[in-house]
Amino acid sequence: CRNGFIEQEIHSLTAEIESLKNPQSLGLSSHLDGLREENAKLKYRLNILKRSLQEERSQCSKTMMNINQRLQEIFGEAIREAWPDLENPPLAVTPNQQAKFGDYQCNSAMAMAQMMKSKGLKVNPREIAEKIQQNIPDNELIEKTEIAGPGFKILHVVVDFSSPNIAKEMHVGHLRSTIIGDSMCRLFEFLGYDVLRLNHVGDWGTQFGMLIAHLQDKFPNYLTVSPPIGDLQAFYKESKKRFDEEEDFKKRAYQCVVKLQSKDPAFIKGWNLICDVSRNEFQKVYNCLDIQIIERGESFYQEKMIAVVKEFEAKGLVEMDEGRKIVFAPGQQIPLTVVKSDGGYTYDTSDLAALRQRLFDEKADIIIYVTDSGQGTHFQVVFAAAQMIGWYDPKVTRVEHAGFGVVLGEDKKKFKTRSGDTVRLMDLLDEGLKRSMDKLKEKDRDKVLSTEELTKAQHSVAFGCIKYADLSHNRINDYVFSFDKMLDDRGNTAAYLLYAFTRIRSIARLANIDEVALRKAAETTDVLLQHDKEWKLGKCLIRFPEILQKILDDLLLHTLCDYLYELATTFTEFYDSCYCIEKDRQTGEVVKVNMWRMLLCDATAAIMAKGFDILGINPVSRM
Incomplete structure (x- = not known):
């Protein structure tokens, strides 16, 4: 709705009417009657424009209202x-996943409390x-507002991702789960949710018997x-080879499993040693990719699996x-095996135990499992079984x-590598650097960059490009890994967006305008x-909440990548056509700053920065 032009015309006419109220200042006192007549005409025109603006807004609300945007x-x-x-201040308004608490929820209060706490x-x-709540303006949408629960209810989300196996190195197969x-x-x-980031590592099972037996022999x-x-990977391969080829070793390995499961201190220590070596290697990857995650492996759920089987x-x-x-489970062709014929438990049992713990102990409202599509059928059966036994209602809890x-x-x-081996994730990250x-x-x-700036830019580009190349593709599809494509600074790549971002940020520096000046200008300009x-850029900027809402619904992050690329290209069109800073052609000195356009630059950079943050990309001020 192009009501900005009407508002500008109203502003202009109002100023003109005010000036005509003081004819002496214009040297027109002898024409007072004529001026009054002109004033009356202007007021008449002003009223027509105001009615037009009201009708325009009304028409917009009927045909194009985005409820989330309006809220x-x-x-x-x-x-x-x-x-x-x-x-x-953080602004987070989202549809409520639990309808009994209202249709929409504003999650800003908790985030604002944290922001204020950081300021003392x-x-x-x-x-x-x-x-x-007391300051909500009169509006056409909200019937009533309530503050949920004792205090302020924040939905609790559990995200299960990454999930490597102890004693095996992280490889490119873990890359997507970790990044996504x-x-x-x-x-x-x-958006204001309370999030628990869980790493469901494979840290239990029969393979630890052979690893501990090999540990006893070698050390x-x-x-x-x-x-x-x-080299834990080599250590694992050595023990596996012995397990496959040496019958005595295989028997000892099974005995070690029994000892481990009975919590024998010597075997628990060996198990912990192997787990710690793996954790140190995993952490190198997480440090590179700036990943925060809490480990809660299969061993955590061992005792809980007994209770799950008894409940069923x-x-x-x-x-x-x-x-x-x-x-x-109802509607499922494949059963879950909760106890093997030898009395042991399975992945089915541990995933049921993990789901139950997250529902009842963590009291999660939303649980997301980020694994390859090949596990889709498995989780479908697990979820169906959990619903069958009454652990959760999918209309209330999102799993x-x-x-x-x-x-x-x-x-x-x-x-794969040229030799046909799985690509080690650390090798991939090092190659990216x-x-x-x-x-x-x-x-x-x-x-042109200092050593420190160059190193920061190197890490920003390397890890940002690897993440963006993954996230910019629809996660459901396979994607081709190509360093050449992801490092290309043309097209929809992190390299292009990072360069675009630094250029946008540099505009304010060229105009000698700092953040404080921009904040003050935002209040008065x-x-x-x-x-x-300008209009095209403005419309693109206000779509950001819509984009986030869509991703919240379908968990397809490539939508955000597409939006950021569209925003960057739209900004380029704006900047090429609309002068933000006007300079003297001879001296190069800034002679005029169009502040409203500087605010558009600042808004673009702010949204790009938040988009980068959601994607896990760290931009730099100079590149």
Whole structure:
């Protein structure tokens, strides 16, 4: 709705009417009657424009209203009125997943409390919520508002992602789960949810019997001297080879499993040693990718699995099948095996135990599993069984598998090394660092950046490009891994967006305008959308909440990547057509700053920065 032009015309006419009220200042006192007549005409025209503006807004609300966007405006105004001195307060309005608590929810109070706490102000989230509620302006949408629960209810989200196996190195297959899961967590966190990031590592099972048996042989003094296991992958391969070829070793390995499961201290120590070596290697990857995650492996659920099996048995849901205990869920062709014929448990049992713990102990409202699409059927059966036994109602609690395709090489086959081995994730990240530095030097960035700035740019480009290449593809599909494509600074890549972002940020520096000046200007400057490129940019900027809402619903993060690319290209069109800064052609000095356009630059950079943050990308000020 192009009512910005009408508002500008109203502003102009109002100013003209005011000037005509003081004819002496214009030297027109002798024409007072004529001026009064002109004033009356202007007022008549002004009233027509006001009616036109009202009709335009009414028509907009009928044909193009975005309810979420309108609620963002309403609560944004309420927050500004309630806390006028709080800079950039978080604004998070989302549809409520639990209809009994209302249709939409504003999750800003908790985030605002955290922001105030960081500034030394201790304010109760409920007090913040009450103040926001008191300042909600009259509007056409909201029938009533309530502050949920004792205090302020924040939906609790559990995201299960990454999930490597102990004693095996992380490989490219873990890359997608780690990157996608982290980005989903960042989105939920930005929107005000309480997020628990869980790493369901494979840290239990029969393979630990052979690993401990091999540890005893290779490092017999491991109980007193920490074993120097430098290459755990090689250590695993050695033990597996012995397990497959040496019958005596295999028997000892099974005995070690029994000892481990009985919690024998010597075997628990060996198990912990192996787990610690793996954790150190995993952490190197997480440090590179800036991943925060809490480990809660299969071992955590061992005792809980006993209770799960008993619960299913007590409700008559367990059947015997050739010595196995199985569970059939409604509508599912494949059963879950909850106890093997030898009395052991399975992945089915541990995933049921994990789901139950997250529902009843963590009291999660939303649970997301980020694993490859090949596990889709497995989770479908697990969820169906959990609903059958009454653990959760899908209309109230959202439990979802966010599957993803595989990573392919440029030959369109499963991504492998030249020798056919699985690609180690650390090798991939190191190669990314090397190639990003080569790219920066190719552009002579090493000649204009300090050593520290160059290193920051190298890491930003390398890890940002790897993440963006993954996230910019629909996660459901396979995607081709190509360093050449992801480091290309043309097209929809992180390299292009990072360069675009630094250029946008540099505009304010060129105009010698700092953040404080921009904040003050935002309070007093009307943003004029007169040029069609200004209008196009403005419309693109206000779509950000819609984009986040869509991703919240379908968990497809490529939508955000597409939006950021569209925003960057739309900004380029605006900047090429609309002068933000006017300089003297001879001296190069700034002679005029169009502040409303500077505010559009600042808004673009702010949204891009938040988009980068959700994607887990760290931009730099100079590149």
